[in-house]
Amino acid sequence: MSTDPKFEFLCRMGDNALVLGHRVSEWCGVAPVLEEDIALANVALDLIGQTQLWLSLAGEVEGAERDADKLAFHRDVWDFRNVLLVEQPNGDFGQTMMRQFLFDAWHLAQLTALIDSSDKEIAAIAEKSAKEVTYHLERSSDTVIGLGDGTEESHRRMQAALDLLWPYVGEMFIGDEVDAAMVAAGIAPDPASLRAGYDQLVGDTLAAATLTKPEDDFAHKGGKSGARHSEHLGHMLTQMQWLQRAYPDATW
Amino acid sequence: MYAQMIKSTGKGIKSLDEMDPEERAFQERIDAGGKIEPKDWMPDGYRKNLIRQIGQHAHSEIVGQLPEGNWITRAPTLERKAILLAKVQDEAGHGLYLYCAAETLGVTRDQMTRDLLSGKMKYSSIFNYPTLTWADMGAVGWLVDGAAIMNQVPLQRTSYGPYARAMVRICKEESFHQRQGFDIMMKMANGTAAQRKMAQDALNRFWFPALMMFGPSDKDSVHSAQSMAWKIKMNTNDELRQKFVDETVPQAEYLGLTIPDETLKFNEETGHYDFAEPDWEEFFQVLKGNGPCNTERLAARNKAWDEGRWVREGLLAHAEKKRSRKMAAE
Numbered sequence: 165m166s167t168d169p170k171f172e173f174l175c176r177m178g179d180n181a182l183v184l185g186h187r188v189s190e191w192c193g194v195a196p197v198l199e200e201d202i203a204l205a206n207v208a209l210d211l212i213g214q215t216q217l218w219l220s221l222a223g224e225v226e227g228a229e230r231d232a233d234k235l236a237f238h239r240d241v242w243d244f245r246n247v248l249l250v251e252q253p254n255g256d257f258g259q260t261m262m263r264q265f266l267f268d269a270w271h272l273a274q275l276t277a278l279i280d281s282s283d284k285e286i287a288a289i290a291e292k293s294a295k296e297v298t299y300h301l302e303r304s305s306d307t308v309i310g311l312g313d314g315t316e317e318s319h320r321r322m323q324a325a326l327d328l329l330w331p332y333v334g335e336m337f338i339g340d341e342v343d344a345a346m347v348a349a350g351i352a353p354d355p356a357s358l359r360a361g362y363d364q365l366v367g368d369t370l371a372a373a374t375l376t377k378p379e380d381d382f383a384h385k386g387g388k389s390g391a392r393h394s395e396h397l398g399h400m401l402t403q404m405q406w407l408q409r410a411y412p413d414a415t416w
Numbered sequence: 417m418y419a420q421m422i423k424s425t426g427k428g429i430k431s432l433d434e435m436d437p438e439e440r441a442f443q444e445r446i447d448a449g450g451k452i453e454p455k456d457w458m459p460d461g462y463r464k465n466l467i468r469q470i471g472q473h474a475h476s477e478i479v480g481q482l483p484e485g486n487w488i489t490r491a492p493t494l495e496r497k498a499i500l501l502a503k504v505q506d507e508a509g510h511g512l513y514l515y516c517a518a519e520t521l522g523v524t525r526d527q528m529t530r531d532l533l534s535g536k537m538k539y540s541s542i543f544n545y546p547t548l549t550w551a552d553m554g555a556v557g558w559l560v561d562g563a564a565i566m567n568q569v570p571l572q573r574t575s576y577g578p579y580a581r582a583m584v585r586i587c588k589e590e591s592f593h594q595r596q597g598f599d600i601m602m603k604m605a606n607g608t609a610a611q612r613k614m615a616q617d618a619l620n621r622f623w624f625p626a627l628m629m630f631g632p633s634d635k636d637s638v639h640s641a642q643s644m645a646w647k648i649k650m651n652t653n654d655e656l657r658q659k660f661v662d663e664t665v666p667q668a669e670y671l672g673l674t675i676p677d678e679t680l681k682f683n684e685e686t687g688h689y690d691f692a693e694p695d696w697e698e699f700f701q702v703l704k705g706n707g708p709c710n711t712e713r714l715a716a717r718n719k720a721w722d723e724g725r726w727v728r729e730g731l732l733a734h735a736e737k738k739r740s741r742k743m744a745a746e
Contacts, residue, residue, distance in 0.1 A: 182494075189488045189497070192504055193481030194716060196724020198512055201481070205505035212498045219494075233493045257727045310734040311727065318730025407492045407550060414608050416492035416550070416600075 169345035171226045172245060173352060174286075175235070176342075176388050178218030179246035181293075182236055183397070184267060185211030186404055187254055196257050203303060207264070210296040217289045237408040241398050248387035249332035251397040255325065258311055258318065262325035265304035269365050270336045272297045273358045282350035305369045312373025323375055334383020337362070418476030418540035418564060419469045420631040420703070422639060422649075429645050446647050451577040454520035462646050466576055467521050468537070469648060474514035475532045475539040477507045479713050483547040484556060492550060499596050500553060506589045513585060517578040533718050541699060544707030545625050551604045551614035552622070557597015559619075559626040559664065565590050566660045567630070570650035579648075598667065605671040612672075619668065620676045624694040630657040632696060661689050 188208040195201040219232035230238075249267055254260045275297055278290030311318040337359045339347075346352035370377050386392030407416075432440050438457055445452070452458055481504050488504065491497035515525040531537035542560050547553065568590060571583045604615035631637060631653040643649035665682075668675050677692045702710065 186489065189501055192485035192488050192501070193478075193508075194485075194720035196720070196727035198478070198508055198515075200724075200727075201508040202505055202512070205501050205508065209498055209501050209505070212494055212501065216494050216498075236494055237492075257724065307731075311730045313737060314730025314732075314734040315726070317726045318733070321726065403489050407490055411608065411610055414492075414611050416496055416603055416607075 168225060169342045170283075170349075170351065171222055172342045173346050174218050174222035174225060175243075175245040176247075177289075178215050178222055178232070178235070179244050180250050180267070180271070181211045181218060182215040183244070183246040183400065184250035184264075185209075185215060186400060187250065187252075188260070188264070190254055191260065200257070204260075207300050207303075210293075210300065214289070214293045214296070217292070221285055221289065233408075237405045241393050241401060242390050244393060244397060244401075245388055245390055246397075247332070247335045248384050248394055249329065249335065251387065251394055251400065252329065252332060253396055255328075256321060258321040259325040259328065261304055261307045261311070262322060262329055264300065265308045265369070266329055266333055266366070267336075268297060268301035268304045269362055269369075270333075270358065272301050273361055274353070277353035277358065281352060286351060308369060308375070309373045312370070312375045319374065322373065326370070326375055327378055330378045331380075331382050331384050334381060335385040335387060338383065338385060340389060418480070418542075418629070419472045419567075420538070420540060420629070422465060422469045422472065422643065429642055443645070446575045446645075449573075450575075451580065452575050453577045461642070462648070463521050465643060465646070466579065466648055467518055467523050469643075470514050470518040470521075470579055471523070471528045471531070471537055472539060474511045474518060474528065475537055476543060477511035477514065478532070479539045479543045479717060481507050482713055482716055483543055483545070483709075484553060486547050487550060487553050490550070491553075496553075496600070503557070503593050503596065506593070510582075510586050510589070513582040517576075517582045520578045529721065533714070533721055535705070535714060538703065539713075540629060541702040541707065542625050542629050544702050544710045544713060545621065546709050548621070549614040549618060551601070551611070551618035554597050554600030554604055554615065555618035555622040557593050557595075558601050558667070559597075559622050560629070561590050561593040561597055562664060563626045563629045563660050565594060566656045567651075573647070573650060575647035601671055601673075605673055615671070616673055619673050623676050624698075627657055627660070627691075627694045628696075628699045628702075630654075630660070632699070633693070636696075658688055661691050665689050 185208045188204055188211065191201070191204045192208075193201060195204055215236065216232050219235045223230045223232060223235055247267075249263060252259075252263055254263075272294060275290045275294040279287055279294060281287040281290065308322065312322040313319070337355045339355045343352065343355055347354050367377065387394075430439075432443060435443060439459055442452070442456075442458060442462075452462075484500060484504050484507075488497060488500050491500050515528060518528060519525060528537065532539065542563075547556065565587065568583055568587050572580055572587060574580045574583065601615055601618075604611040604618075607615075634640065634652045634654045637653050640649060640652060644652075661680075665675060665680065679690065679692045681690050682688075683690045701707065705711075
């Protein structure tokens with residue numbers, strides 16, 4: 165491992181928030197109903213705020229004079245450490261909310277565990293973020309239930325979204341050497357230890373939504389290690405980072 | 417603000433003597449600075465006028481999300497992205513309060529939405545202009561929200577209670593929007609040569625469209641008198657436009673930017689700036705649907721509404737199921 169595992173870990177937390185926050189912000193002004201426009205903007209705002217905290221700390225830990233903006237806007241695809249799930253395109257509203265739910269359920273469990281981190285700064289960010297993510301999960305699970313158990317069409321669309329996204333769930337629970345180093349330092353939980361609680365919560369919600377969890381637990385991976393992102397992330401970055409790269413001398 | 421060319425349904429202004437007792441009491445209450453509340457008697461024209469005005473204002477907030485939303489995914493820093501997101505979210509919130517205010521007059525949000533999507537109801541002409549560079553986020557905040565505030569601040573004293581109260585809340589947020597717009601302009605105007613060029617270009621493109629936001633000149637504004645008597649319009653279009661120019665010119669000077677009007681000059685006698693009228697032919701074309709982005713804006717709203725239908729129906733169906741399950745259990 166060439167880089168500091170703590171830096172890697174903080175990039176993972178920050179990039180998940182950044183990439184998902186960006187994806188959700190793509191909904192601005194075109195949601196199915198005005199209340200959803202407001203709620204989606206809220207979630208995106210929270211996630212961008214969390215990005216600032218995680219990536220600022222990552223920059224400090226790295227000590228190479230990169231601040232949160234530098235990390236967000238001047239790294240290429242291979243340096244991003246988000247899980248594949250969050251970079252998946254928005255699709256329809258159902259797909260967006262299913263992605264949100266599958267991530268929120270992991271995110272809240274992860275943040276809740278991080279509140280007890282041996283690292284006080286990480287614990288503080290986790291505590292603040294967990295409050296926000298509690299609301300995200302409440303809302304995304306309500307929406308998954310409402311649309312899963314809604315009309316025939318909404319049910320069909322939610323099942324399709326679940327089938328599409330399920331192969332991206334497993335990556336969140338697969339540990340590697342970065343995770344092992346974090347566990348050893350008492351900084352973060354073993355990803356695998358969060359799986360049982362996740363399965364319980366997701367199982368209950370999907371049951372209430374009358375949706376069927378796919379049987380195959382095959383998991384795509386390569387996002388959190390940066391080894392192989394999907395093609396979608398590069399396109400996202402061409403938009404997200406265009407201004408900073410076109411005018412590198414400017415401050416905004 | 418964002419209300420332009422609101423058609424009045426009254427047949428000219430009646431004197432108090434010409435009014436029947438109900439209407440006279442209504443007008444006297446307004447004249448004395450009182451508020452009209454949803455359950456109070458009001459003339460049909462007052463109700464219809466307000467529905468059009470508040471509805472147009474609400475629609476403007478909704479459509480107004482689009483030109484700024486255009487830059488959220490390209491914002492240059494995390495902080496700017498967060499501020500812009502918060503601003504656009506505020507606009508959706510303003511739309512919501514305003515639809516609620518309009519609903520107190522007996523029209524539904526769904527009906528107003530249908531009228532927006534069909535093109536029957538209008539939104540402010542300004543949102544039919546494109547946002548082409550990041551400096552446009554500055555110009556929209558500084559000029560467009562600045563112009564909106566000119567009209568909205570007096571509307572806090574408008575005669576219709578729910579509208580006045582919505583406006584109090586909206587004004588607080590709008591002044592924050594204007595400040596963040598000006599802040600973007602400052603960064604750009606004091607930035608690199610390319611940033612200064614973007615800032616000047618944004619001012620060049622938004623100056624006259626911002627002046628148009630106040631509506632046509634008083635001499636051509638046929639419906640103003642009745643609205644002013646009803647206190648649903650507090651100042652004339654030209655008064656507000658002049659006030660906007662007087663406040664904005666020194667700000668442009670402070671930024672080191674040039675207002676694209678060679679005739680602009682401070683008039684010592686009047687104590688105001690003399691300035692060129694916008695191209696009113698362009699304004700009327702934009703209102704007719706021929707602005708640079710009318711087609712895209714309406715298409716974007718229609719697409720969002722159509723593609724969201726299954727979601728609205730799904731959530732409604734679920735709510736129904738829940739209710740009937742609960743009733744069955746009781």
